[in-house]
Amino acid sequence: MSPVIEIHDLSKSFGTVRALDHLDLTVERGEVHGFLGPNGAGKTTTLRVLLGLLRADGGTARVLDADPWRDVATLHRRLAYVPGDVALWPNLTGGEVIDLLGRLHGGTDLTRRADLLERFDLDPTKKGRAYSKGNRQKVALVAALASDAELLLLDEPTSGLDPLMEEVFRQVVAERLAQGVTVLLSSHILSEAEALSHRVSIIRHGRVVESGTLDELRHLTRTAVTVDVRAVPTGLTGLPGVHDVRVEPHGTGSRVTCEVDSDALTTLVDALAGAGVHGLTSAPPTLEELFLRHYSDDLAGVR
Amino acid sequence: MATTTLTRRVAAAPPLAPLAGTARLVRLALRRDRVLVPIWLAVFVVSAAGSAGATVGLYPTEASRVAVATTINGNPSFAALYGPILDPTSMGQVSLFKLSALGAALVGLLAVFLVARHTRAEEETGRTELLGAGVVGRWAPLSAALLVVVGTLVALALITAAGLAAAGLDVVGSLSFGLSWLVTGLAFTGIAAVAAQVASTSRGTKGLAAGVLGLAYLVRAVADGSPNGDLVGLRWLSPVGWSQELHAFANPRWTVVGLAVVFAATTVALAYALVARRDLGAGLLxxxxxxxxxxxxxxxxxxxxxxxxxxxxxxxxxGAALLSMVMGGLVANISGFVDENSRPFFEALGGTQGIEDAFMAAEWSFIGVFFAAFAIATxxxxxxxxxxxxxxxxxxxxxxxRRWASAHLLAALGGAVVLLTVAGVFGAFSTVRATGDPGWWGTVLGAAVVQLPAIAVVVGLTLVAVAFLPRLAVGVSWGSFTLFLLLGEIGPLLRLPTWLLEVSPFAHTPRVPGETVSVAQLGGLTVVALVLxxxxxxxxxxxxxxx
Known part of the structure; x- marks a missing residue:
């Protein structure tokens, strides 16, 4: 079975600005794929190319085995999109917009619509201009999630939602996932992608710089280890793959903190064998750290 | 820790005056307008000064001016559409008669657009909110908008006056003409300021204020179109009529400026009172x-x-129903306009029938242009x-x-057909009732139908602009529309070459009734529209x- 989304060598420029620079991305059927990067990295541009709203300058993109630029009418029957910045008509109510989008799609599941309205706590009788950003986003989410789409393209879908609604969003996405839906979730909120995604791709300056499961990506980075020992073993500082070793007195013994490469954990554990370990915590790297690793040069100017 | 910082900050901040930040907003607005407004001003000034310069060359003697003014004043369609020439001996009155009431109305429209752009549109896009979070008082956005618009209008009045003087008209008269535009502009600045508080969208603001402007123009058309000047007093009810009542170039009545200032001050005060009563982003209702x-x-x-x-x-x-009813009713009274001096002129045109036809044709070419504006906006x-x-x-x-664009095309062209039908049916009805001649039904409906091809061309141009120059589409569409309008109105006076005049699609619409309808010409327009x-x-x- 071919992937749901297959992008190869995609490029897109706006004037002199290179928004996408030979981008590659593959999204498999049935997964939630986190598409991560800060603002301006090219996430929205990629989604717009996948929707046929923008025409790529070079490279290929296939969505559900169709050409996103040419096969708009047939392809869009099978997918739904939630824009990052949802704009509504000032004079149309939220309920009217949900129905309009549903009818353009070829029909709304009324039971699902009612259920989603209740769970997202959305008043469908308000006019578009009266909604807050979060509520506008809910309108688009209800419309997309009530559809029969097999692919959901979500552009920072929770950026206006409160934590309670974020949780509802996660539950609803999980339910749709159980029904076989594929999701491409663009986000700069890492905890969200971490909670939902099977795989993530990190985009930077219009290119995907890292792609894989969270486990795979974690292997690329270091685990933080804190050990309480009675006696500090010698030679810790020189161990291959063990970095930033610090020792400070702790109770009757000492506390050692260090950063360890994922494949060097065994070396560390071996070295600690005779040290009288009476406390050990190890924290796997969060996506946050993964992310910072790739963007640290943007932040500090040096990697 | 956080609490201390917060308290200190609040204590340190001065009490926020309602006008705080106005100066900053004025600078921002001027920066946003730095291209658009100079272009608009240039169009107005060049049109006025160009008309004046051409007339000075064409009618150098008083006798020649009186002759042409008598002809114009004897034509009721000119009186209704543009207003009469008050002093046939005055060079300024003769050269600018097409730009006095009509020009004032366009200045009013400019004021409406500018006020909406700097008040409601800013609020709608959330920029006011962004700025409001900084040091900007409650009244600052409206105050900044009014300062910018009034400043623009005063500049327009003065530059126009200078342009007219440079073209060879007398200085005092030129100044009075500039002020006659300012009068209407100020009045509609106030009206638009109120509309911006009542409506909750910038589109609604423009619609409401432009609707009042249309009504004001119609009121003065009725006043000027009434036989023997029976209803001429109605002009005082219309801010567009005030610009005529200033009698520019004909013993100006400067006090009319005072009337406009008082009116603008009152409406602006009302707008401020409304600002205090409503929430940001909300309308009055x-x-x-x-x-x-x-x-x-x-x-x-x-x-x-x-x-x-x-x-x-x-x-x-x-509006279409009202306008065509009023115009239709005027047809029956046309012979009342014709005095002994201009009778030979009209006899040459084909007698009373000829005058009525000319009136009807002028009215409909005006309506055609008017509805083209609707189609562009749509x-x-x-x-x-x-x-x-x-x-x-x-x-x-x-x-x-394709389906999305086609739906909008349907609204623009279908809407124009609806408007032409409404105007045609109501116009024909009132003409037939006023004259007792059922023959007008066919004539009026025919005059309505022939307007459509030129409207379709303008719609096609707008679509091409949206397709190929999306970010400039609004300016290109309205700019070319204004150009067509000016080519038709003052192009012949400026003695522009025929090919240039014929750039305007409206130049190819037959003037019906009176002129023979050329199928080739209408077909040509239709083909151009289809290609576009x-x-x-x-x-x-x-x-x-x-x-």
Whole structure:
């Protein structure tokens, strides 16, 4: 079975600005794929190319085995999109917009619509201009999630939602996932992608710089280890793959903190064998750290 | 820790005056206007000074001016559409008669657009909120907008006066003409300021204020079109009529400026009172809850486009009915205009029938241009939906661009057909009733039908602009429309070459009744319109969506 989304060598420029620079991305059927990067990295541009709203300058993109630029009418029957910045008509109510989008799609599941309205706590009788950003986003989410789409393209879908609604969003996405839906979730909120995604791709300056499961990506980075020992073993500082070793007195013994490469954990554990370990915590790297690793040069100017 | 910082900050901040930040907003507005406004001013000044210069050359002697003024004043359609020449001996009055009431109305329109642009539109896009979070007082946005608009209008009046003087008219008269434009501009600045508080969208603001402007123009048309000047006093009810009552170039009545200032001050005070009563982003009327589900009609692009445009179409249709009823009623009184001096002129035109035909033809070419403006505004929604970010969500559904654009085309052209039908039926009805001659039914409806091809060309041009120059589409569409309007109105006076005059599609609309209808000419317009529409649709399908 071919992937749901297959992008190869995609490029897109706006004037002199290179928004996408030979981008590659593959999204498999049935997964939630986190598409991560800060603002301006090219996430929205990629989604717009996948929707046929923008025409790529070079490279290929296939969505559900169709050409996103040419096969708009047939392809869009099978997918739904939630824009990052949802704009509504000032004079149309939220309920009217949900129905309009549903009818353009070829029909709304009324039971699902009612259920989603209740769970997202959305008043469908308000006019578009009266909604807050979060509520506008809910309108688009209800419309997309009530559809029969097999692919959901979500552009920072929770950026206006409160934590309670974020949780509802996660539950609803999980339910749709159980029904076989594929999701491409663009986000700069890492905890969200971490909670939902099977795989993530990190985009930077219009290119995907890292792609894989969270486990795979974690292997690329270091685990933080804190050990309480009675006696500090010698030679810790020189161990291959063990970095930033610090020792400070702790109770009757000492506390050692260090950063360890994922494949060097065994070396560390071996070295600690005779040290009288009476406390050990190890924290796997969060996506946050993964992310910072790739963007640290943007932040500090040096990697 | 955090609490201390907060307390200190609050204590350190001075009490926020309602006008705080006005100066900063004025600078911002001037920066946003630095291209648009100079172009508008240039168009106004060049039109006025060009007309004056041409007339000075054409009618150097008093006798020649009196002769042409008598002819013009004897033509009731000119009186109703432009207002009469008050002093046939005055060079300024003769050269600027087409730009006095009409020019003042256009200045009023400029004021409406500028006020809406700097008040309600800013609020709508959330920029006011962004600025409001900084040090900006409650009254600052409105004050800044008014300062910028009034400043622009005063500059326009003075530069126009200088331009007219440079073209060879007397200095005092030139100044009085500049002020006659200012009078209407100030009045509509106040009206638009109130409209911006009452309506909750910039579109609504412009619609409301432009509606009042249309009504004001109609009131003065009735006043000037009344036989023997029976109703001329009605002019005082219309801020457009005030510009005429200033009697520029004919013993100016400077006190009219005072009237306009008092009126503007009163309406602006009302606007400030309303600002204090409403929330940011809201209109005066609270939003009531609407339907929880969409009606059956809101199922596709056509349903949506109809829903979005029905309010404005209804307003235009009411205006069209009113305008054509009034104009139709005037036809029967036309012979009352013809005095002994101008009778030979009209006899040459074909007697009373000829005068009535000429009146009807002039009225309908005016209506055709008017409805073209509706069609442009309606089609530009295609671009508006895109720049507001709403098209993105729609075009992510199976809705294709071709269907989406076609729905807007249907609204623009279908709306124009509806308006022509309304104006035709009401105009014919009132003409037949006033004259007792049922022959007018066919004549008036025919005059309505021939307007459509030129409107279609303008719509096609707008679509091409939206397709190929999305970010400039609004300016290009309205700019070319203004150009066509000016070519028709003052092009012949400026002795522009025929090929240039014929750039305007309206130049190819037969003046019916009176002129023979050339099928080739109407067919030519239709073909041009079709080509533009096909090219525009193809271009819109191929380009990137631009927000």
């Amino acid at each position: 609270p939003d009531r809850p609407g339907a929880a589900t969409a009606p059956r009609s809101l199922a596709g692009p056509v349903g949506l486009v109809v829903r979005l445009n029905r309010g404005s179409l209804l307003g235009w249709a009411l 089609l530009l929604r295609l671009r508006g939906e895109e720049s507001a970010g709403r098209a993105e969500g729609l075009l992510a559904t199976p809705l294709t661009r 529409l096909v090219v525009g649709l193809a271009g819109y399908r191929r380009r990137d969506l631009a927000t």
